[in-house]
Amino acid sequence: MKLIMAYIQPFMVDRVSDTLREMDVHGVTVIECRGFGRQTHGEKPHYLDEGVDMDFAPKAKVAIVCHDVGAGSIVRAIKEAAHSGRHGDGKIFVSDIREAVDIRTGKGGEDIL
Numbered sequence: 038m039k040l041i042m043a044y045i046q047p048f049m050v051d052r053v054s055d056t057l058r059e060m061d062v063h064g065v066t067v068i069e070c071r072g073f074g075r076q077t078h079g080e081k082p083h084y085l086d087e088g089v090d091m092d093f094a095p096k097a098k099v100a101i102v103c104h105d106v107g108a109g110s111i112v113r114a115i116k117e118a119a120h121s122g123r124h125g126d127g128k129i130f131v132s133d134i135r136e137a138v139d140i141r142t143g144k145g146g147e148d149i150l
Contacts, residue, residue: 038134038147039108043099044072045119045127050097056118057101062111064150066100074125094125102134104150 045053050067057065071093103111112129119127139149 038137038150039103039105040132040134041099041101041103041108041111041115041129042132043115043119043127043129044070044096045099045115046121046125047095047097049119049121049127050099053099053115053118056114057111060110060114062101062103062107064102068098068100070096070098072096074128096127102137102150104147 043053047069054065054067073093099115101111108131112131115129136145137147137149138145142149
């Protein structure tokens with residue numbers, strides 16, 4: 038199993054979630070968050086594309102746990118749907134999941150996906 042975590046622009050959430058729904062991807066979690074990367078300038082952080090000084094830029098975290106075989110297509114879909122070509126488009130991280138448990142049924146492993 039894989040955990041896919043994508044940090045994307047908040048205005049891209051609908052586009053990404055629509056794409057994932059069209060692919061019949063289930064178990065998608067979206068969390069509003071804030072962060073900063075290399076898009077800083079000078080002493081105080083400055084978000085280049087927004088022209089606004091701020092400590093953190095708004096982001097959305099998209100988390101999906103999926104079967105190994107589907108991870109590549111999900112990553113490609115997120116990358117294409119979230120791409121604007123501007124600074125701050127985001128990042129996608131893929132990790133291995135060693136264990137998963139369904140709280141209601143107590144079942145475990147890939148069967149719960």
